[in-house]
Amino acid sequence: MSDPNSTTTRLLTLLNVSATKASKRKWSAVEEFPAEKLNKRKNARFLSVPEATVPGNPETPAATEIMVDAPVEPLDTAAEAEEDDELAEGVSDAYEAHYGRSPALLSESTRAAVDRHSWTTSRATYGRLGAVVESIPEGSQPGTSSETAILERLRTPFRKRQAKQPREKTEVQNDLLSILSSHRDVYLPNTAWEHKKTFREAISLHALNHVTKKRRRVLKNNERLVHATKVDPSGSPPEDVQDQGFTRPSVLVLLPFRSSAFDWFTALTSHTPAPAFQVENQSRFLAEYGLSPGMVDKLAAAEPGTYPRDHVETFKGNVDDNFRVGVKLTRKSVKMFSEFYGCDIIMASPLGLRRSIEKEKSADYLSSIEVLIVDQLEALTMQNWEHVKFVMSHINKLPKDSHNTDFSRIKPWYLDGHAEYLRQSILISALETPETRSLFNSNLKNVAGKLRVERRWSPVQVPEGIDQNFTQFDCANPKDEADKRFNYFTTQLLPLVLKSAVQSSNAAVFVPSSFDFIRVQNYFKKHSGVSFAVLSEYSTNQDISRARQAFFSGQKAFLLISERFHFYKRYKIRGIRNLIFYGPPDHPQFYTELLSCPFLDDGVEASDVTCRVLYSKYDWFRLERIAGTEAAIELVKA
Structure with a gap:
């Protein structure tokens, strides 16, 4: 008899649960990711698309319901055509190579090398980032970096903002984006405070780019499914439409304080400016994650030099360490406080996530995280490191419930339980500790490899003569x-x-x-x-x-x-x-x-x-x- 806790048994259970819920509308990005044409909805209807055969279930395959607009018109405006061309160009880029249906780097040999901790290590220099240590699974080939991996729609306004800042910051951001585009894990210890904001802007752009590409791939496949059903209602749908995970959230940002989430919100919305984007629930977010009306931040208001800079930067603003917020991104809006199973980005503290998981007795919304960002590790080590370890132990695990997921759209490597081998993790810290190095060495299994920035230290200054x-x-x-x-x-x-x-x-x-x-x-x-x-x-x-x-x-x-x-x-x-x-x-x-x-x-x-x-x-x-x-x-x- 098979082990009820095994990966295969749990997955078959999920598939069978999904098949018994055919009357419910499966999770689909069309409803959550409306394209510009689909936003102009008058009358919605449902089309049934045959679902993939459920393993172990001899019954007739269930029907997957996809919410679409009637009728679906072809792209006919310059803006829409340009966006579609951009999507077509991005299909073959580094995103598709790493997160597509069949990633080339994901093989039995690379997974085995990662599990054995068999890494081939080399040293290199990356521009303004300086000396780095690169590690790739034994027998694998190093990934390539590509600055053009950022979508033009996001890259153009970002370049305009870069033109107004010092050249050194621009070069640091470009070097970092080039590395991030290879989807390797990146560890940035010993990060100076003057680079924190610079790094946040670049990494938030990378995260937004990831979500946008995923959304466009889903929209494109939705259109293909609708078109195939219109042309031949009784025919089989396209077989290469696996473009989703078990649940919608794909980016997780772990932070120590609400003020940290406020900074990341600022960085994220800098890439989604008004009037092109609307920020929903912004006033509520500012109220809950900023300071209450009438409150004065004593650290920020103090005379320069009264407190050390690192203390001011760490503890200014709202320093509550129990929070979690979902961020939903569409083509025209950023919605804060979205329900976790309907959002794209989760910003949370380890304590906030742990309390949520223990209360709900489920961490299914972490099952499909593809980009993990952990900022201010030096502060997290001063809180409770066990909370970080607890959250890490629940990321990319098979979910306990199907959550109305359309299993015919799930990428094969999710079904195989291999998501952790493709997750990109980005770690940022002002200093390095044994805990943070262990997290990098032991918990990160990206088959694309990983990269750690090195630094040589000079002695600290102490009063002379001691x-x-x-x-x-x-x-x-x-x-x-x-x-x-x-x-x-x-x-x-x-x-x-x-x-x-x-x-x-x-x-x-x-x-x-x-x-x-x-x-x-x-x-x-x-x-x-x-x-x-x-x-x-x-x-x-x-x-x-x-x-x-x-x-x-x-x-x-x-x-x-x-x-x-x-x-x-x-x-x-x-x-x-x-x-x-x-x-x-x-x-x-x-x-x-x-x-x-x-x-x-x-x-x-x-x-x-x-x-x-x-x-x-x-x-x-x-x-x-x-x-x-x-x-x-x-x-x-x-």
């Missing part, structure tokens, strides 16, 4: 790293500090990991024998005020600080003379900021400040951003 002591502990297995670090800290480093009367007071312990922070805090409670205060992401304003005052006045000898606290609050802590980094911080600017805190007090010399950094070879990403690439290599070898 003696920085980097202490390495041995660890051969990453699974033992947390225990080894804790053991070295409690048996070697901390006892050494407590022996010194000077270093055992006015000492701040900075802990990057929240799990390590709880462990260290419990140790201080039970075994350290010293007074201490705590600053964590869970501290209330009153807790923070009392802890800072007690530490500054000398009532508490030690101050435990979590990296998440500093990430969210960014307080300047007075009274620090001795800094102990339980591990290098993820954000290199935190290292500089904390080492600058002692000099908030008058009369402090660099010789009065001590700094100890505990690290292992598995802290490479963090260490490289602080010490610089060259020095980090020497420290790891030590």
Whole structure:
């Protein structure tokens, strides 16, 4: 007996469920994607087109209902003819080669190579993007880039806007679009803030181009089906009309805050300007994803330099982290707050999606995602990375229900359960962490290959004269790293500090990991024998005020600080003379900021400040951003 959870069994169940619902109108893009001619509707009617034979079902094939207009007239205006020519030209472009009925790169050998993690790696330089590492499945051929993959209708206004911006930004966007057009996975770590908006505009254009091409292919096939039925009502429909997934959404944008969704909405609508496009429910979106009337953004209103730039850029605007919104695109409009099964783009936070999935006990609307965009990964790692892993585990899985899908229109590789091998993932982050690198290495299976931008780091700037002591502990297995670090800290480093009367007071312990922070805090409670205060992401304003005052006045000898606290609050802590980094911080600017805190007090010399950094070879990403690439290599070898 077959396994009820197997891919084949689940798919056959879906097909049989679909066949029993023949009386219902199947999902079709005609209703959702009205072309200009179809918008001029007077009387709608339904045509029945024979559905493909259902495997395992000997009954007469069900009829698939497609909503069309009567009559369907040929294209007769210059605009419509031009659009049809554009569609015909795009049929053979990179989109069709990658997402068509039979992608050339999708083979048993390439899938097997991806599953084995057998990648052929090379290095290259891509213009303004700099050095990159390219990986393709073993035995495969690298994909080609094509700037002309963007539809003319979208490319022309984009070029006009580019003409008004600095040449460097234009070159960065063009280089990025050229890579994206090959439909490879792209990982952009260490992205500078001045490039964030530049990247968003280019990537949102790529996503809009993808949705538009998919819509036009569906419309073209709808016309062919209608024409075939008119010519020969009893004949068989065309067999090459597989152009859809199980559900309509094809682009997913994962973001940390509502303000991030606001930025992506701005980037997306910059390519769909009025009066050619109308934005439906725009006022509601601005109200729910912007600031409420009368509210003042203290970060944006503060004097320049009051807060670090990365803090302002991350936390300005609406920073609610529980949201999800569907965006439906048609030829003339952008509709916000569309129902998920009727939209094209989903913008959501990992928390928002997880709550939706757990509430509905279904993630079917993620079954046909073809372009995944994850922005501000550095912020997502500071929230809850488990939410990101949860969402990733539900993308491109076979749906639990048919959702009135017309299975005769589904692309074969969806039915085979191979969608994850063609999904293009685009990852953007201000810095790289083991979690984000693991996501890139382990979760992305695109047979077209993947590309990662590299960067060499220079040492961060710290107050001159401070003696920085980097202490390495041995660890051969990453699974033992947390225990080894804790053991070295409690048996070697901390006892050494407590022996010194000077270093055992006015000492701040900075802990990057929240799990390590709880462990260290419990140790201080039970075994350290010293007074201490705590600053964590869970501290209330009153807790923070009392802890800072007690530490500054000398009532508490030690101050435990979590990296998440500093990430969210960014307080300047007075009274620090001795800094102990339980591990290098993820954000290199935190290292500089904390080492600058002692000099908030008058009369402090660099010789009065001590700094100890505990690290292992598995802290490479963090260490490289602080010490610089060259020095980090020497420290790891030590």
